[in-house]
Amino acid sequence: MAHVTCRWRAVLICVCSPCIAVVLLLATLVLCMTVTSRAGSQRSEPVHFVAPGTFSDESFAPLPKTFWELGQHGGAIWNRLQLTIDHHFNPILRPDNIQRGSENDSSFEALRKQGFSEVINLDSMRKSFDQLSHQTQEFLSHMHRRDYPALIQPDGVCGAGAKDEREAPLILLAIKSTELHFRHRQAIRRTWGRAGRVAGQWRNSKGGADGGGYVRRVFLLGNGRNESVGGSLSELLRMESDRYGDILQWDFRDTFFNLTVKDVLFWSWFSRSCNRTLFVFKGDDDVFVNTPRMMTYLRDQLKKPQAHETIGDFMIGDVIAGGLPNRVNQSKYFIPDGFYKGIYPTYAGGGGVVYSGLLTRRLLHVSKRVHLFPIDDVYVGMCMVRLNAQPVHHPAFLTFDFPDGEEEELCAYHTILLVHKRRPIQVVQLWADMKITRAQCWDVPLRGALEGTQTQSVIHPKIH
Ligand SMILES: *[C@@H]1O[C@H](CO)[C@@H](O)[C@H](O)[C@H]1NC(C)=O
Ligand SMILES: *[C@@H]1O[C@H](CO)[C@@H](O)[C@H](O)[C@H]1NC(C)=O
Numbered sequence: 267m268a269h270v271t272c273r274w275r276a277v278l279i280c281v282c283s284p285c286i287a288v289v290l291l292l293a294t295l296v297l298c299m300t301v302t303s304r305a306g307s308q309r310s311e312p313v314h315f316v317a318p319g320t321f322s323d324e325s326f327a328p329l330p331k332t333f334w335e336l337g338q339h340g341g342a343i344w345n346r347l348q349l350t351i352d353h354h355f356n357p358i359l360r361p362d363n364i365q366r367g368s369e370n371d372s373s374f375e376a377l378r379k380q381g382f383s384e385v386i387n388l389d390s391m392r393k394s395f396d397q398l399s400h401q402t403q404e405f406l407s408h409m410h411r412r413d414y415p416a417l418i419q420p421d422g423v424c425g426a427g428a429k430d431e432r433e434a435p436l437i438l439l440a441i442k443s444t445e446l447h448f449r450h451r452q453a454i455r456r457t458w459g460r461a462g463r464v465a466g467q468w469r470n471s472k473g474g475a476d477g478g479g480y481v482r483r484v485f486l487l488g489n490g491r492n493e494s495v496g497g498s499l500s501e502l503l504r505m506e507s508d509r510y511g512d513i514l515q516w517d518f519r520d521t522f523f524n525l526t527v528k529d530v531l532f533w534s535w536f537s538r539s540c541n542r543t544l545f546v547f548k549g550d551d552d553v554f555v556n557t558p559r560m561m562t563y564l565r566d567q568l569k570k571p572q573a574h575e576t577i578g579d580f581m582i583g584d585v586i587a588g589g590l591p592n593r594v595n596q597s598k599y600f601i602p603d604g605f606y607k608g609i610y611p612t613y614a615g616g617g618g619v620v621y622s623g624l625l626t627r628r629l630l631h632v633s634k635r636v637h638l639f640p641i642d643d644v645y646v647g648m649c650m651v652r653l654n655a656q657p658v659h660h661p662a663f664l665t666f667d668f669p670d671g672e673e674e675e676l677c678a679y680h681t682i683l684l685v686h687k688r689r690p691i692q693v694v695q696l697w698a699d700m701k702i703t704r705a706q707c708w709d710v711p712l713r714g715a716l717e718g719t720q721t722q723s724v725i726h727p728k729i730h
């Protein structure tokens with residue numbers, strides 16, 4: 267009898283185990299599909315989840331074994347704050363938050379503020395705060411704010427140059443400037459920053475220069491109010507704006523650590539005012555740009571067969587990968603390790619970078635869930651990571667100037683798209699020189715532009 271029961275048990279096990287396995291498999295499948303369909307039902311922007319701590323060296327970053335724990339910020343305030351937001355959008359921990367739609371600016375702001383009240387009140391964080399440099403404390407105290415009002419803006423249009431446009435502008439030149447840099451702005455207006463129709467640098471069938479397009483221009487400024495200089499500058503700036511229509515100024519202190527605010531406010535203004543503009547050049551007012559070449563380069567990008575798919579991710583510049591925070595306390599780039607730990611994401615140097623109008627809108631959107639970071643180009647990199655987009659390196663962006671001696675070559679400036687850094691008087695001279703050598707240097711290729719190969723990001727051993 268016992269023998270028979272035993273046999274029956276064996277049969278039962280034989281029959282049932284596969285059934286149980288199948289049921290478990292089905293359950294897992296259903297669960298996965300629910301999560302994916304939820305992730306798929308999000309509104310416009312696909313959320314790219316970034317697990318913190320994909321680094322391999324303990325001296326740079328906390329090394330989390332598990333992405334769901336909150337204790338992986340290594341005592342660094344920024345990492346801790348951002349972790350709160352990244353957890354909120356973690357598709358595994360909080361699948362419901364992926365079903366967004368109901369999100370708006372005020373809910374994003376509430377989310378960022380919530381992190382602040384949670385984190386800053388921690389004893390350990392208070393201690394870290396006290397040990398930060400003065401500049402970083404100042405940044406942290408205003409880090410939650412990004413709603414500064416505009417003091418001066420171009421009159422309803424996307425910068426200077428709207429007159430007589432016969433097609434959508436190809437590029438908006440958005441140049442970071444300050445109140446005191448009037449001479450820089452004048453030099454740019456007269457040279458590479460001229461707005462309106464700009465010819466490119468290839469020949470059309472009739473032998474004339476073409477490949478160009480329409481250029482718009484805007485200068486981005488904070489408030490340079492300075493008691494020792496007096497209030498007269500803002501009056502001058504207003505006159506400058508009346509004359510040229512290319513001033514966009516907001517009411518925040520124009521300091522190095524506030525440049526990120528400039529980025530975010532610019533994206534917001536661009537999204538409202540420039541819905542037709544195809545590309546943005548964003549850079550400093552002490553660079554020299556080979557605008558005709560830039561136009562032609564961008565036209566070529568638009569002609570590529572997959573352009574409509576890749577343009578939403580398009581960003582080129584001098585790309586820096588594996589950068590480390592600067593830990594020298596006298597440097598203007600100094601970031602104490604009590605504030606940020608980790609390797610910087612891949613980013614394009616802020617001296618000059620070009621990206622698409624489409625990407626600008628995506629950056630604005632994703633920036634709402636990334637806390638401001640004091641170094642503006644690194645911040646753009648942080649946003650790019652969350653868009654699952656990669657900036658592309660182009661060797662013709664010389665944000666660290668020419669290699670020794672190469673500047674002297676006759677056609678040197680015709681082979682570049684950008685060089686940093688040049689004084690206003692040099693910019694004017696270079697522009698005049700380029701006109702003289704243009705015919706001779708017409709066909710020289712851009713630096714590093716090998717026919718048919720794509721440029722790739724390189725690793726710079728630079729500490730930024
Ligand atoms: C923003 O979204 C929240 C919910 O996420 C909602 O309570 C609030 O009313 C919304 N605000 C506006 C201005 O739409
Ligand atoms: C104000 O201007 C003076 C003179 O140019 C300068 O030394 C000082 O650092 C400025 N102060 C601020 C807060 O920018």
Ligand SMILES: *[C@@H]1O[C@H](CO)[C@@H](O)[C@H](O)[C@H]1NC(C)=O
Pocket residue numbers: 401404405408517518519520521522523524
């Ligand atoms: C940024 O601007 C705000 C508003 O003017 C100011 O309070 C803050 O001190 C500035 N931050 C830095 C780091 O200069």
Ligand SMILES: *[C@@H]1O[C@H](CO)[C@@H](O)[C@H](O)[C@H]1NC(C)=O
Pocket residue numbers: 541542
């Ligand atoms: C762009 O903006 C203008 C004015 O703000 C508006 O009339 C136009 O419909 C917009 N075009 C697109 C494609 O959104």
Ligand SMILES: *[C@@H]1O[C@H](CO)[C@@H](O)[C@H](O)[C@H]1NC(C)=O
Pocket residue numbers: 595596
């Ligand atoms: C900067 O660092 C040096 C040593 O690296 C230290 O002696 C000095 O006190 C620091 N200065 C500040 C303002 O923290």
